[in-house]
Amino acid sequence: MNVTAPLSPVEISPEAPLLPADVELPAWLKACLEDMSRDRASQGECLICRAFRFAYDLHGGQYRKSGEPYIAHPVAVAGLLRDLGGDESMIAAGFLHDVVEDTAVTVAEIEQLFGGEVARLVEGVTKLSKFNFSSKTEHQAENFRRMFLAMAQDIRVIVVKLADRLHNMRTLEALGEEKQRRIARETREIFAPLANRLGIWRFKWELEDLAFKYLESEDYRQIQILVAEKRGDRESRLELVKDILRRRLEEIGVNLLELQARPKHLYGIYYKMVSQKKEFEEIYDIAALRVIVDSKDDCYRALAIVHDAFKPIPGRFKDYIGLPKPNRYQSLHTTVVGLNGRPLEVQIRTLEMHHIAEYGIAAHWKYKETGGSNTTQLSSSDEKFTWLRQLLDWQNDLKDAQEYVEHLKENLFDDDVYVFTPQGDVVSLARGATPVDFAYRIHTEVGHHMKGARINGQWLGVDTPLKNGDIVEIITQKNSHPSLDWLNFVVTPSARHRIRQWFKRSRRDENVLRGRELLEKELGKSGLESLLKSAPMQTVAERCNYQSVEDLLAGLGYGEVTLNLVVNRLRETTVKTQQTEVTLSSSPYIASPGHPTDKGSKSPIAGIEGLLYHIAGCCHPLPGEPIIGIVTRGAKGISIHRQGCPNVGHVEGERLIPVRWNPLNGSAQTYPVDIMIEAIDRVGVLKDILSRLSDHNINVRNAGVKTSFGKPALISLQIDIRDHEQLNSILAKIKNMTDIIDLRRVNAVETP
Structure with missing residues (x-):
């Protein structure tokens, strides 16, 4: 990509054509530029037009992999943000989101030209663009943390990034297959679920379908063909249902605003087939009927008509109006037996609910609860962002990078279950949550002192999975404390x-x-x-x-x-205090600091050149640790011990020899070290420890595990270590794992 020189930070080139001929512009942008062209003196009044012209000048001469002018990408991103109802600053940021990364313009210059709000959005998106979510675990976790912090500061940053990702996915065919799959996988795992959490259904379903296209291309084409083949029958059947409902709703005076059929997106069909092990013919809700009415009261009146006209299927009714989803989604969902005995899903909502369902957080800017300016910063009282606040809490709680990433991917994007406190407050938890999860969500001390739980008035086990609508009461006791079984x-x-x-x-x-x-x-x-x-x-x-x-x-x-x-x-x-390798001359066991170093010796031990020696198995000394030699009584020669080894204290002074380690000089020699780990007993804990050792190229000679019911697991390992510094480093890394309670180096017993 060619990079152009920046324009002056104080003006936009007046020579730039207002309606460029080398790129197709959408009608809304043409109209904006034409209005501006009637009076060029008014260009300072239109932030969106100025941002476009600035981006057009900067990206001039730059082309995408597809061969089209690069400016087509920021124009498309700005258009997506406009369709979402974004404000002028967001749309301007859509035009400018790549200029800092791809040109010599700085954030400070953006701020001088377009103001601090636009500059902050551009800077936030620029930082997100540098994150690699498929990198090593530590880097991946740090990138997640930074992304969620940016979202908390201004939620619009991630919306601009989602628009950027959506257009990139639409034009992914120009890239190589390996890069297509990497970007598609990242889109499915990270960005589509984020769009769902923000409630931006329009982005979510298209991101999932496009990722599906590149990750399972054969399945994508097959389902695309099957859906197209059945479209005629499906549409004619839905038209008959719509006629019945339209007539019945008019009879009782419900103000029907819209009645539409919503086809299920391709990835949704594929996911249901795979997760439920069904064939395409067994998936009945390929399309749902959407009823949009004027008021909340009309929603429930319409529901009564639907259930009167068609037989409802038990257990398939969900009231997301009374109990909205965390992303503010509201609607009544019911499944009925439609024409020809086929199940039909019906969704009923108001127009405002529909906009929130389609545009998510963007609809929040259109339907503000209070008059004032747009609310873009995370507020502690804003229930729409409880999931984001939870993520920020996890960042502080989960220090282990691998655990943080695993919990993020496994729990952030799952559906929630909604339960009630005895006072009627709603608490959302991950599906499969138990009363223990509920107790800790209320308060840490409630969890620590939990004795039992009543669910819907009945005493049930603390491991009982909670269901939607359960009323949960936690019983605490001062002397109660957590159990390892809870994990x-x-x-x-x-x-x-x-x-x-x-x-x-x-x-x-x-x-x-x-x-x-x-x-x-x-x-x-x-x-x-x-x-x-x-x-x-x-x-x-x-x-x-x-x-x-x-x-x-x-x-x-x-x-x-x-x-x-x-x-x-x-x-x-x-x-x-100023020396790094100092020994106490008062100790009878420490070699003299003036002892010459035998750099040419192949032996790692200095002071016993030419003598037979062995490393003591009782203390397993390592290079870098103070050592002492003991003349053995048998034919084993000199036994090398760590200073302070209990076996040294029983030896006569004349049998002690001052020795020390020779410099390693890049030696790859290793020494066995025994360690004992006390860990929380769970499935896979040993595997996680061994993986951590393997990641740092540490060989494991022996491994053993002892477990007792309700007690921590005792894990004994013998590992090969190069020197004292490497041992301290790997012990610190194991100790920082969240399941580790205790860790120590073990000394066996050996008689010299």
Whole structure:
């Protein structure tokens, strides 16, 4: 793509033709430009026209892969936003959404020319365009987080991005097959569900159908043919039904605004066939009848007529007027036995409900509850965006990138179930949610102290899946606390995370206290408080790969770090804080700092050149850790131990030899290390840990799991590690996984 130089940030080129000849313009834009051309002096008054002319100048000489002028794309995007009822700033941003990325123009220049509102929208869309949602998990999670943050700041950003994606999907045939499939998959997994959550049905169904076209092209063509073949019979049958209903509604005085047949989109048919394992002939609701009336009262009167004219099918009635969907969708849905005994879905709604169903959040700008300006920023009291606020909460709760992405894809885009509190408040939860999920949605402490639940007045198990309309009452008790079993059936990420955090925190307090007691026993009680708050102690914590002194105490309490190491590091830091590799000369076990390094030696151990040696199996020392040699009584030569190993304390002084590690010099040699992991017992926890190790090229020699009912799982692993630094790094990554309660390095027993 050719990139043009930017125009002056203070004016738009007056020589640019108002009606360019090289691109086909829609009628609405032509009319706008023609009005403006009658009085060129008025160009400053029309934001939309100025944005088009600016984009036209900048994208001049640029062409899309299809060969058409690039300006055709922003024109199409602006047109989609106009059809949604977007304001001038949104439509202008549609024209300008690519100029910062594809030309030398800056956001500051956009702001100077078109104002801060347009500039913020353009900047937001530009940032979203750089996100790669099919990248590695960590990057993918970060991109999701940034996208939802941008949406919370101004929801119009994602609407502009959806329009951009829709037009790109319409013109995807110009790209290579691999790129087509990647973009189509991203569209189906991310952007179509977002359009659904925003209630923009027009975008949602077309995005799904276009993704379907490129991902399952054969199935797409087959269903397209089948739908076309049955269209004649279907339309004639629906016309007869429409005549019956139109006459009956007129008789009782219902103001019928519109009566239309809505064909089901192709991907919807395909999804139903696959999910329900049905053939095309078994899918009866290929089209639904939509009844649009004047008022909410007329909706229910029309429903009575439909049920009187045609036999309703039990269990197939849904009242989304009394209980709207999270994206504000409202309508009455019923399925009846139509002509020829075939089921027919009928939707009944008002004109305002219809606009909200078609345009979603965009209809919110047209039908504002209060007079004032458009509401585009996320408000804490705006119920239309509870799902987005929940996403922002997940961002804070779910630190593990893989878990965040999985929960996002599995839970964000599922249908919700609606239940009531005893006071009549509606709570929306993911389908399959239980009373435990409900309790944690009400408040964290309600979940932590939950004893049981009454559903519709009956005592039922806390793992009972909730259904639409259930009235749920949570019974709490001061001494009650979460159970590990809950993790086997809760479905909401927030509930699962809070249960895990409770177990971590409850054990953490005990571990911190135990760590303090160990230090107190070693260093004495006097002055310990001030020591724990000192800078040297914080340095010791960081050198032991902990963020805070409290984290270090917790690690000391449950054995992740040894008391010997903490005390030695503290002494080193206190004596010489400016040095990185310092040892205490007072220790009889530490090699002299002046010992020459044998860089030419092939042995990793310096100080025992030419002697037989082996790495002790009791402590498995690693390069980078202080070590000591012991002359064994048998024929094993020198046994190399970690300093502070319990077995060293029982050895006579004359058998101790000062040794140290030679520089690795790129050596790929590894050493076995045993670790013990205490994790929440769930299906797949070992697999997740092994996957994390595999991602960092760590070989696992042995793995074992012990489980007991209602207790955490104990996982023992022996892994191959290159040095102390690599061990600390991989232990930190495992420890950060949300299911991990405890993790420590294990020492076996060996007699030297």
